[in-house]
Amino acid sequence: MSRARQSRTAPKGAGNEEFEPEKRRAILHAAVRVFAEKGYHGCRIADVARAANVAYGLVYHYFRNKDELLESVFAEQWTIFINALAAIDAGQGTAGDKIAGIFGFVFDVYKTAPSAVRVLILEVTRTPQGLRAGSTRETFEKAVGLVADVVRQGQARGELRADADPIVAAATILGGLELAVSGMVVGLVPASTEEEIDRVKNQVVGLALVGLRA
Incomplete structure (x- = not known):
C-alpha cells in the first residue's frame, strides 16, 4: 500500500x-x-x-478531499443558522422582536466569527460544490418556512400587515440580510467596529419592518 x-x-x-x-x-x-x-x-x-x-x-x-471539507464547513454553518431560526420561531416575543432577533444572531456571529461569515458569503458563490451541502433547496425552504412562520404569528396578532404574503416577506427578509452582510464582507458597507456593525443591523431591521408593520 x-x-x-x-x-x-x-x-x-x-x-x-x-x-x-x-x-x-x-x-x-x-x-x-x-x-x-x-x-x-x-x-x-x-x-x-x-x-x-x-x-x-x-x-x-x-x-x-478539500471539496468535502468545504462542504462540511457549509453544512455545519447552515445547521447552526437553521437551529437558531427554529429557536427564535418557537420563542417568546412579538414578530418584530423575532425578526430583530434573526438579524441580531447573524450580526453577532459576524462580530465573533467574521472568518466563518466571510467563507460562507464568498466561497459559496465561487464553489459550486458548496451548493451540495447546506445551500440546497431543502435548506432554503426550511429557512424561509421558519421566517414565514414568524410573519404569520405577527399577522395573527395584528402586528404585521395581513395582506403580506408570508413567503414573499420571509424571502425578502433573508435576502436583505444576506446582501447587508455581503456588503460588510466585501467592504462596501462600513463594519470595522462593533458600533458600525450595530448601526448597520439597526438600520436593516428598521427597513425590513417598515413595510411589514400593520
Missing part, C-alpha cells in the same frame, strides 16, 4: 470516539480560518492540518 493511500485510511486506534469529534471540529474550525485567509482555491490540505495542529493524514481520515 502506497504512502498516499495510507494517509487516507483511519489511523491506528481511530475507534476511540471520545476524541474524534473534538479533532474533527478542530479541523473544521481551522479550515474556516484558512479558507478565509487564502481562499478555497489558494489553500491546501497541508495548510489546514498545520492550522489545526494535527497530522496531515488525519485530515483525510475525516474528509476525503
Whole structure:
C-alpha cells in the first residue's frame, strides 16, 4: 500500500470516539480560518492540518478531499443558522422582536466569527460544490418556512400587515440580510467596529419592518 493511500485510511486506534469529534471540529474550525485567509482555491490540505495542529493524514481520515471539507464547513454553518431560526420561531416575543432577533444572531456571529461569515458569503458563490451541502433547496425552504412562520404569528396578532404574503416577506427578509452582510464582507458597507456593525443591523431591521408593520 502506497504512502498516499495510507494517509487516507483511519489511523491506528481511530475507534476511540471520545476524541474524534473534538479533532474533527478542530479541523473544521481551522479550515474556516484558512479558507478565509487564502481562499478555497489558494489553500491546501497541508495548510489546514498545520492550522489545526494535527497530522496531515488525519485530515483525510475525516474528509476525503478539500471539496468535502468545504462542504462540511457549509453544512455545519447552515445547521447552526437553521437551529437558531427554529429557536427564535418557537420563542417568546412579538414578530418584530423575532425578526430583530434573526438579524441580531447573524450580526453577532459576524462580530465573533467574521472568518466563518466571510467563507460562507464568498466561497459559496465561487464553489459550486458548496451548493451540495447546506445551500440546497431543502435548506432554503426550511429557512424561509421558519421566517414565514414568524410573519404569520405577527399577522395573527395584528402586528404585521395581513395582506403580506408570508413567503414573499420571509424571502425578502433573508435576502436583505444576506446582501447587508455581503456588503460588510466585501467592504462596501462600513463594519470595522462593533458600533458600525450595530448601526448597520439597526438600520436593516428598521427597513425590513417598515413595510411589514400593520
